[in-house]
Amino acid sequence: MTRVEHHYGAYLVGRTLYQSDWEWPRAAMALGWSLVRVQRVRGAVRHLARRPTRAGACAHRGTDGTVRCPECGITAHEFIGAAAEFLDARC
Numbered sequence: 190m191t192r193v194e195h196h197y198g199a200y201l202v203g204r205t206l207y208q209s210d211w212e213w214p215r216a217a218m219a220l221g222w223s224l225v226r227v228q229r230v231r232g233a234v235r236h237l238a239r240r241p242t243r244a245g246a247c248a249h250r251g252t253d254g255t256v257r258c259p260e261c262g263i264t265a266h267e268f269i270g271a272a273a274e275f276l277d278a279r280c
Contacts, residue, residue, distance in 0.1 A: 191220060193279040200276050210269050214254030217272035220279060224249045227263060227271045234263055236271040 194201040199208040200216055207216040214224065226237045228246055247261035254268035 193220070193276055195277065195280050202276075210273070211255050211265075213269050213272040213276060217275045218254075220275070222272060222275045224252070224254050224268060227268055229261055229263060234267045234271075236274060 191203045202216050249258045251259040
């Protein structure tokens with residue numbers, strides 16, 4: 190299992206240091222996190238435990254998590270926050 194450490198606003202994932210919050214989605218994806226699990230549910234953005242199975246779930250094809258999704262409008266801030274929560278849970 191890859192070791193994750195939180196260091197004053199940065200994450201050390203294995204031997205790679207991710208210093209900018211813009212890098213956190215990429216760091217989380219390297220550990221198995223998926224943008225597809227970040228969905229708008231009843232008006233609120235949620236990080237789902239599993240990939241959504243419902244029709245109408247956004248695949249976020251137009252973003253890497255560092256820009257707003259052009260399909261559903263979830264913001265970069267919301268993707269980055271979800272990635273940080275995932276990384277924090279691994280610390």
